[in-house]
Amino acid sequence: MTVPYLREASSADLPALVDLENAAFAGDRLSRRDWRHLLTSPSALVIVSDDDAGLTGCSVVLTNRRTAVARLYSLAVAPRARRRGIAQALLQQAMASSAGTGAHLLRLETRSDNLAAQALFSRLGFQPFRRVANYYEDGTEAIRFQRLVDRDCLRQSALQ
Ligand SMILES: CC(C)(COP(=O)(O)OP(=O)(O)OC[C@H]1O[C@@H](n2cnc3c(N)ncnc32)[C@H](O)[C@@H]1OP(=O)(O)O)[C@@H](O)C(=O)NCCC(=O)NCCS
Numbered sequence: 001m002t003v004p005y006l007r008e009a010s011s012a013d014l015p016a017l018v019d020l021e022n023a024a025f026a027g028d029r030l031s032r033r034d035w036r037h038l039l040t041s042p043s044a045l046v047i048v049s050d051d052d053a054g055l056t057g058c059s060v061v062l063t064n065r066r067t068a069v070a071r072l073y074s075l076a077v078a079p080r081a082r083r084r085g086i087a088q089a090l091l092q093q094a095m096a097s098s099a100g101t102g103a104h105l106l107r108l109e110t111r112s113d114n115l116a117a118q119a120l121f122s123r124l125g126f127q128p129f130r131r132v133a134n135y136y137e138d139g140t141e142a143i144r145f146q147r148l149v150d151r152d153c154l155r156q157s158a159l160q
Pocket residue numbers: 024025075076077078081082083084085086087088089109110111114115116117119120121123
């Protein structure tokens with residue numbers, strides 16, 4: 001499996017990020033306005049992967065220096081590019097970037113019916129710690145996961 005090329009997103013990626021969001025999620029989508037805000041927010045790190053045809057994936061980490069808990073706010077891979085290890089690479093980078101900002105814990109949530117995401121998170125050492133009823137637009141429950149992040153994660157950084 002080839003290692004995907006990862007880089008920090010810029011405002012030039014805005015249209016492609018909106019397209020990726022629409023292709024990857026059926027509901028609870030981030031809007032263009034949300035993306036514009038994330039791309040300029042000092043507490044948001046937006047990482048993307050590319051190939052010759054455009055964006056293949058994206059992750060968003062929100063950091064909070066006061067709590068040392070980072071949050072994976074979004075993770076999506078284009079349908080055409082799935083099962084190539086892109087989400088795994090983005091998640092490892094999210095762990096590295098979180099550790100790099102001084103966070104000790106990375107948290108995220110996913111739909112209870114999203115078995116693909118749950119398999120991915122478990123594989124990378126995330127553990128479920130809470131269920132939140134009625135979390136998503138359609139009433140689906142969320143499962144919250146967390147993982148300690150440390151210097152070992154930081155060494156895995158693949159940012160170009
Ligand atoms: C979930 C998602 C991010 C996975 O992206 P991906 O790039 O295809 O995942 P990877 O190739 O890195 O998969 C790594 C591992 O995760 C697990 N996994 C990924 N997709 C899976 C699936 N559809 N079914 C079961 N396990 C899956 C497997 O263990 C996989 O390893 P393997 O391919 O060697 O079996 C992608 O399907 C997606 O964008 N879905 C829609 C948006 C979404 O659900 N985002 C996460 C919300 S929190």
